[in-house]
Amino acid sequence: xxxxxxxxxxxxAQQIAMKEKQTKGGGWAQEDIxxxxxxxxxxxxxxxxxxxxxxxxxxxxxxxxxxxxxxxNLGENTNKMNQALELISISHHSNHGFSQNATSAYEVLSQxxxxxxxxxxxxxxxxxxxxxxxxxxxxxxxxxxxxxxYKVLDSxxxxxxxxxxxxxxxxxxxxxxxxxSHLDPTSYVNVxxxxxxxxxxxxxxxxxxxxxxxxxxxxxxxxxxxxxTTGNMTQVLFTVVTAVSGDCYQRF
Amino acid sequence: MSEYEQTKNGRTAPNNTTExxxxxxxxxxLAKHHILLYLEDAIQQxxxxxxxxxxxxxxxxxxxxxxxxxxxxxxxxxxxxxxxxTPHNRASFIRSFWICFRQIGKSGxxxxxxxxxxxxxxxxxxxxxxxxxxxxCIIFLEDAxxxxxxxxxxxxxxxxxxxxxxxxxxxxxxxxxxxxTVRSPRGTVYIPSASTNQSATTAAAALEGTTMxxxxxxxxxxxxxxxxxxxxxxHDMQDIGYRxxxxxxxxxxxxxxxxxxxxxxxxxxxxxxxxxxxxxxxPPRTEVYHDPIEPIRKSSHSxxxxxxxxxxxxxx
Numbered sequence: 001x002x003x004x005x006x007x008x009x010x011x012x013a014q015q016i017a018m019k020e021k022q023t024k025g026g027g028w029a030q031e032d033i034x035x036x037x038x039x040x041x042x043x044x045x046x047x048x049x050x051x052x053x054x055x056x057x058x059x060x061x062x063x064x065x066x067x068x069x070x071x072x073n074l075g076e077n078t079n080k081m082n083q084a085l086e087l088i089s090i091s092h093h094s095n096h097g098f099s100q101n102a103t104s105a106y107e108v109l110s111q112x113x114x115x116x117x118x119x120x121x122x123x124x125x126x127x128x129x130x131x132x133x134x135x136x137x138x139x140x141x142x143x144x145x146x147x148x149x150y151k152v153l154d155s156x157x158x159x160x161x162x163x164x165x166x167x168x169x170x171x172x173x174x175x176x177x178x179x180x181s182h183l184d185p186t187s188y189v190n191v192x193x194x195x196x197x198x199x200x201x202x203x204x205x206x207x208x209x210x211x212x213x214x215x216x217x218x219x220x221x222x223x224x225x226x227x228x229t230t231g232n233m234t235q236v237l238f239t240v241v242t243a244v245s246g247d248c249y250q251r252f
Numbered sequence: 253m254s255e256y257e258q259t260k261n262g263r264t265a266p267n268n269t270t271e272x273x274x275x276x277x278x279x280x281x282l283a284k285h286h287i288l289l290y291l292e293d294a295i296q297q298x299x300x301x302x303x304x305x306x307x308x309x310x311x312x313x314x315x316x317x318x319x320x321x322x323x324x325x326x327x328x329x330x331x332x333x334x335x336x337x338t339p340h341n342r343a344s345f346i347r348s349f350w351i352c353f354r355q356i357g358k359s360g361x362x363x364x365x366x367x368x369x370x371x372x373x374x375x376x377x378x379x380x381x382x383x384x385x386x387x388x389c390i391i392f393l394e395d396a397x398x399x400x401x402x403x404x405x406x407x408x409x410x411x412x413x414x415x416x417x418x419x420x421x422x423x424x425x426x427x428x429x430x431x432x433t434v435r436s437p438r439g440t441v442y443i444p445s446a447s448t449n450q451s452a453t454t455a456a457a458a459l460e461g462t463t464m465x466x467x468x469x470x471x472x473x474x475x476x477x478x479x480x481x482x483x484x485x486x487h488d489m490q491d492i493g494y495r496x497x498x499x500x501x502x503x504x505x506x507x508x509x510x511x512x513x514x515x516x517x518x519x520x521x522x523x524x525x526x527x528x529x530x531x532x533x534x535p536p537r538t539e540v541y542h543d544p545i546e547p548i549r550k551s552s553h554s555x556x557x558x559x560x561x562x563x564x565x566x567x568x
Binding site for chain 2: 052
């Protein structure tokens with residue numbers, strides 16, 4: 001957050017604090033009431049400051065809804081996962097405030113259960129977190145990933161890819177998806193092995209040459225079908241695209 | 253024009269691009285949405301409430317404050333200064349007035365404007381009479397506080413008067429200015445209306461200028477050319493920072509009549525369904541006696557939160 005924004009927030013919080021002091025007025029009967037009120041007012045000040053800094057960083061379209069949610073989350077009994085998910089979903093990742101939100105989400109998730117436990121995000125927590133994010137992913141994302149995969153394979157840039165290449169890639173994807181499973185963590189190691197450049201090159205070589213190309217639409221539908229029906233294979237798909245695109249650019 | 257509508261119209265535009273949002277300075281962004289006003293008001297309300305209920309939990313208080321703010325119920329029983337402070341407040345108040353008193357209209361009772369003012373005072377203790385008088389002018393073209401009117405007529409005129417008060421004042425000034433410049437150099441031309449006026453005939457005959465006889469009567473034209481007036485209004489809208497209706501509404505009114513008086517223009521605005529839906533708190537006039545369906549603000553966040561909570565707890 002730049003210094004200008006910080007100054008605004010600081011001034012705004014000061015204004016609000018001054019208003020508080022003005023209306024408090026009078027003398028309080030007891031010292032402890034005074035102390036608890038001061039503690040409370042500093043707590044309120046902190047809330048206001050946090051609310052303003054999040055607003056300025058994220059610039060939500062509906063700030064009132066945002067504030068409603070913000071103050072709704074002040075309660076202690078809100079699930080940490082929900083808090084983290086809401087922090088991540090406040091703004092798009094291209095926004096300035098996103099990295100701040102991601103850091104806050106990490107801090108929420110990594111809080112230890114007690115002083116004896118070390119702080120940090122457990123693998124299981126992380127995976128559930130990703131699952132929740134991916135569960136709301138629309139099919140369009142699979143479509144665009146498949147499109148980019150097609151473009152990568154289209155080395156001659158004429159919007160056609162040889163059928164054998166398409167079929168090789170599709171077969172590889174299906175095999176990979178059949179290999180991996182939630183229950184067996186080592187299956188991911190097998191998947192990684194299959195995605196190595198040598199194996200991919202071998203797969204491409206082994207398919208027969210055919211001059212008729214597969215249209216991009218057909219390629220996309222078959223890749224999307226195979227990935228979507230095998231469930232939550234998002235991580236695998238991301239790995240596939242990066243592996244294939246990275247490797248193809250290196251080789252050709 | 254649309255950029256102006258985004259920053260100057262009370263409601264935030266639904267499709268703000270990222271660039272628009274971040275091109276504003278933090279101060280401008282906060283001012284545009286009246287955020288500091290609401291935060292200060294929340295604290296003031298908390299302090300007032302604490303005097304009677306010292307054990308109130310501030311977190312809970314703020315939760316309720318912002319929840320009612322979002323639903324649009326926050327202006328009930330508040331002072332007039334707060335009601336008129338932001339577009340959201342004005343719109344919420346109009347909607348609250350409709351929800352509270354639409355039963356009166358249902359039974360077909362006609363009330364006079366003074367009685368509507370009393371109703372307003374039930375939900376806003378210091379609601380001023382002059383705003384209600386201005387509303388009466390829209391309905392009756394004169395300050396007729398004892399004339400009877402239906403709830404629907406009053407409601408839509410009131411909505412226009414309260415939500416666009418500054419805009420109407422500005423239009424009135426523009427209209428008067430244009431009228432004085434238009435009348436002076438030229439003479440009279442024919443009006444197509446049926447009404448005739450003997451004294452106007454003699455006055456018109458006395459003025460210079462060409463007249464084209466139609467049944468032998470010449471009369472001064474009422475009002476201004478719609479296009480001329482609406483153009484002047486739209487030009488003004490770009491310079492000054494008050495809230496104004498969407499340009500499409502004004503152009504629509506302009507197209508319906510080639511000439512209009514100021515009150516003809518205002519009445520057309522009050523009856524305009526596109527204006528009503530752009531404000532977005534009242535139903536179309538035909539449904540004014542139906543029950544309200546949903547609160548004025550919807551968010552996808554609340555439903556998403558409910559979905560997440562429905563899942564089983566994540567292992568920590």
